[in-house]
Amino acid sequence: MKVLKFGGSSVRDHHNIKKVLEIITKKSQEDKLAVVVSAFGKTTDNLLKSADLAQGKNEEYLAILNEVEKHHYETIEQLDLKNSSDVIEHVNLQFNQLKTLYKGCYLLEELSPKAKAIISSFGERLSSYIISEAAKTKLNATFKNSQDLIVTDDNYLKAQVDFETTYSNCSTFFSENSHQVVILPGFIAKCYNGQTTTLGRGGSDYTASIYAAAIHAEELQIWTDVSGMFTANPSIVKQAKPIQHISYEEAMEMSHFGAKVIYPPTIQPVREMKIPVLVKNTFEPEQAGTLIALNSDKSSPVKGITYVENISLLTIEGSGMVGMSGVSKRLFEALSDDEINVILITQASSEHTICVGVLEEDAEKAVKSISKKFDNEIDQHKIDPVVVESELSIIAIVGDNMKNHQGLSGKMFSSLGKNNVNIRAIAQGASEKNISAVIKRVDAKKALNTLHEQFFGDNIKQLNLFVTGVGNVGNRFLAQLHQQKEYLHSQLKLNIRVIGISNSTKMYFDEEGVDLENWKELLLNKGESTSLDSFLNRAKQHNLRNSVFVDNTANEEVSKMYQHYLENNIAVVTCNKIACASELNNYKTLKKVSSKFNAPFLFETNVGAGLPIIDTLKNLIASGDRVHKIQAVLSGSLNFVFNNFNDNVTFHDIVAKAQEEGYTEPDPKIDLSGVDVARKILILARESGYELELSDIDNNSFLPQESLNTSNNEEFYKSLTKFENHFQDIYAQANSQNCKLKYVAEFENGKAKVGLQHIPSDHPFYNLEGSDNIVLFFTDRYPIQPLQIKGAGAGADVTASGIFADVIRIANN
Template sequence: MLVLKFGGTSMGSAEAIKQVVEIVKEKAKESSVILVVSAMSGTTDLLLNCGTKAANDDESYKEILKQIETRHLDTVKSLIPVQQQSSVLSMVKKLCNEIEDICNGIYLLNESSLRTKDKLVSYGELLSSTMINAAFNSNGTSAVWKDARELIRTNSNYSNAIVDFAITNQQIKDFVSSTSQKIIVLPGFIASDADNITTTLGRGGSDYTAAILAAAVDASALEIWTDVSGMMTADPRWVPNAKIIPSISYQEAMELSHFGAKVIYPPTIQPVLSKNIPVWVKNTFAAKDHGTVIENKSDSTNIITGISSINSLALLSLEGSGMIGIPGFSSRLFAALANAQINVILITQGSSEHSICVGVDVASAARAKEVVDKTFEYEIATDKVDPLQIEEKLSIVALVGDQMRHHTGISGRMFSALGRNGINIRAIAQGSTERNISAVVATDDVRKAVNVLHEEFFETIQKQVNLFIVGTGNVGKRLLAQLKQQQGFLEQHLRLHVNIVGLSNSRKMLINENGIDLNKWDELLQNGEVSNLDQFVQSIIKRNLRNSVFVDVTANAVIADVYASLLEKSIAVVACNKVAASSKLNNYKKLKHLSTEFNAPFLFETNVGAGLPIIGSLNDLMRSGDRVHRMEAVLSGTLNFVFNHYDGTRPFADVVKQAQDEGYTEPDPRLDLSGTDVMRKILILAREAGVQMEMEEITCNGFLPESCVKGSVADFYEAMKKEEAHFKAIFDKAHAENCKLKFVASFNDGKASVGLQHIPPQHDLYHLYGKDNVVLFYTDRYKEQPMVVKGAGAGAEVTASGVFADILRAAQK
């Protein structure tokens, strides 16, 4: 014999019910079938809402009753042939009238007890089971309907009754042996007590009904039919890459269902476990899918079977020095909670015995504090124990798997993955079976936590990094083009999926959690919202996506000001913008500290030398124990380009304009020509070398006349034209000495300077062409012959590639 249970979505419409009928008829060809059904989807909630409104003297319950009646009558009309509808419609109408009578009584009394609620909600299953039984008989398939209240005996704990298995099993066996029908239809969820008063088995109790029946008749299998094709590795509403679990053990299924997996009701497993009856979870709307089989031993070789979570958790902490070494505190705590019928979800206690924490449903927290504080009234009054502390807005995320006990390091991987993404763990629990590891986290972080753990344990093929990019100018556009070009390469060779979630410029911003199409990002951004930096940043923080990276491809000081708030939320920052790293020393140190404290990379390689690995090379020297004594560098690709192209035959202003047009300068070229940009760069290098230095401590020997510094950028170009003789004289003097002009940054034992220098042919900086940069590091290890980093140090393409490289470093944290 088979026992089949179909849930609310499977009974949600006439078309769905027809599919159920066909599935059951096919099964009945091979075996007798007991069919258990839930109420039509949403009906139980509507019935409870009717009761609540009626008890609150709100007559709008009548409108809801009308909706319930109309839905069921319309379903019958679509489900049953016209000539056979009359008796079924009459039965549905009779049941709906009874519902109305109950609600009218509640309305008159302004009161609704648990007993009354059980009676009220029982009609959902009575209606659905009556309709599907009529559907069988109307198409020539013989079936018998049986009221589950006549078979399943419980105590009188209304809304969550406890089954008396001795009586229940005998009544089920007697009934099944007395009928010759191959299909027996029963309503799920409902039962009755010794006085034949209606009780219910808890929300989701239709699964439990089916399991009770399966165990009583020694069924060959129990099949739970729902709207998904089996149990999944995580909630697919949160984790798009969640996978079907083909096979799972009873114990794993109980753990997952206890920790929030909604596919199966937690008590369902217990009745069938002792009889070793396999449980199948199947999809009504994809009946040929394999589904999940739950049995004594799983065939899976996966270390982790699934990830689940519970929300609405409160953590109760009982602490006090008077607890240490004194037996009985734990038993008194649990007795107090048990007497108040408060279910404990999680327990954790430190070896110091100074405190014990338990997790309970948040709805029970206030009651828990009341009973626990009363229980320990004397100890609290004598300062041996503190009053019970309650922390809310928490959730549990749990890893479940039979194979965990055979593998070391699972806890380490779990906590490391959460830590890398800035998810703080409030409490930890692991059973002695090592089948479950549970961590309590903030509810705001639970979705992120589930995704992080799913990626860690199930998505070894690919890791997703979520980018939020500010700046779509020359560098930004090329960065987006490079990301688009390399998508396939990154997925194939680095197992990395780069998801562009947010884009913003000075005019518009766009956020799409599923990813912005890089083939038409420009068009999408133009149609986005009006740009608002605060709103953009808060959206990043609120979404709390795993592996998030904020990419600043601007030169805007206001944008640099948001780095701290992002790093504090464990969001990596990749900055092309030099403002933050060259800001006041305290701010620079703060950002570096936040990066370390919250495990969020703060990377700014392109601040010096565009795509050249200058900062990275310096960091490697420092991390390996070397010490920098001196640095000589040409750090402005703009100035190098300008002085390599200026020979006095055409105006200096024209050469500068050429550099700007080719994308080598800052938006305001005066930052380059005044030496400010080079000062920032040598400051950043000095700080990365471990020197505490401010911008004001750097000597700048500039070459721009005062007239070129004032006014707008347009005024600047006009002033340069007027000062052409000045620039020509500078060139002629260097040329007369057979030297080249280079704007050199120098650092020597704690002091830094920048300025225009005459470089003779034998100097290391002489052979530097185009927009090239070069840095010479003189260190303990490189005393006579410096370590040299040289190459193109300006240009949108190479700068974008440097930003790209930092993104990859951040992604691999």
């Protein structure tokens, strides 16, 4: 014989009930069945909500009750019951009784536990009767009230079962039963004097387990709306996977710590009888589901990651606790006396502190209980007043085989630490089947996804990007991400999602990942108004693991936001040079904040676009080398300009072409004034370990002062036309000496300068073509023949590829 239990979502309406009857029909062809059903979905919640309203003399209780009644009658009608008039008469009698109870609550303004148990029992009493009548039209089925079989004490709302009497009742009934299918209500029972009791919310699972144990069933099947127990809550962790095989102990641990697929007490009766439990999906019955049995497979040391929300952490501490016997006993007695469930316990080895985790709703009562128990010690300052921290969650990894694998705790806490998830308390049992940590509730989603990626990610790491600036560089960056998506996943084991994008006026977010084929349309048509603060706040609100802010702008105000992102454990990748070339204290602060909050700050594209200049320099310094001298052509735009400028073209036209092809900043004066190059050599000097300010860079500009003083691009280009003879003279002087014009940056002996130079034909810079950059590092290891890096140093594509490379560096960190 098998026992099947169907939850509230499985019997929510007539559509679902018909699916349930199909399953029962198929299963009954193989075995005799005891079928336990819950109330129709949300019925019990609505009954209790109505009762609370009635107690408060709020007549809105009638509206809710009428909706419940209407739903039951509609279900009867849709199920096409042959004797529907008898069924309606029976259900009508039940609702009349229920209305009488509500009227009493309303008049007396009282809702006792006894009344609450009776009211909440009606959901299962109604559903089981209606479903049994529907089953009789198709099967050899009968109805049996669980209150005739399950006997409990008089704790009305969470009754304790008298197993000896209950098992005897069940054995007698089922041995005499001749029907192929018996339909029974879950959740409800009766105490010794015949009064209605309930087995606690979720008690229908427990009911089914009791029957399975009582009749030594071949199997207990729990039918719900998910395909078994998952490695994590699939509504929070999209990558969660069904667990095929799990042990009783693992299932108990996971259900205790928030896995809502199965009610925690359910496991104990079947575990004692070694009856396997199969968790199945009513709506996808072909799915394998999860088998809960004596032993689990040992393919993975961690079987699941789960959590409990709305936790308060109570701390009792004081020097008077050290060496004082009986403190723990008195503490837990106080909580037990007031029926407060302790979810987590941790105690320092110094005996100076004990922490307990309780549900937030019990925190105030718990503080009063503890304070009363230790009032003398608190008055004498031997023990401090109880400290309460709320808005917390407990997150736990569970697995029977964890004790045989080293380093799991390290992996758990390291991965949480990298994502700036602060741990308030830790608990680990000696059996090592559970490692629990108390964290902020707002970090629970991030923590669950972080741990799932660590233990179940198939080595796939997910990065979540927030991208500001979708012009030339940003556009190419998003295109490269889209193009390389499959390669990143298959070859580098990376899943990179763009969660948010913004331009100067709009922003658009999608936590599942912005569609990179249609991001322009989405931003245009569905984007909302943006600001620097609002974009930051949305990124913070998402609170996702492995978050990266990508700045594709050249905007100073955007660069001022970096510290805020880093302080929220959001990495920063930028091609914007302003931050790293700002005041030295700001540069140092960004570096310190990056280190403190474990949030990478990468800016490879600040110098040389996609060339690995900064990364190479960092590796030199990290390996103990010292930089003495740097010579470089660092402006792809200026190199392009002077490689193409001659006496046959105007300087104005060449600069305009450079801007058109994306080689210059939006304001080309930044490039031509030498400020951009000065920033770059400053960044290289700082990364080499030297402390310089931008004002320390000697900038020998070739532009006339009038050009430098212009306030917009239109004025700037007019000035270039006005001073065309000046630029032609510069070209003629170089040409007469058989030299080429190169804008060179130099750093030596702690000093730096930038300016236009005549480069002779035997110089390494002479044959530098197009928009290429070149850097020569003279170091302890490269004193005469410098380390040379050369290649394309400007353009949207190469800059975007450099940003892409920095994102990959973060992923590989």
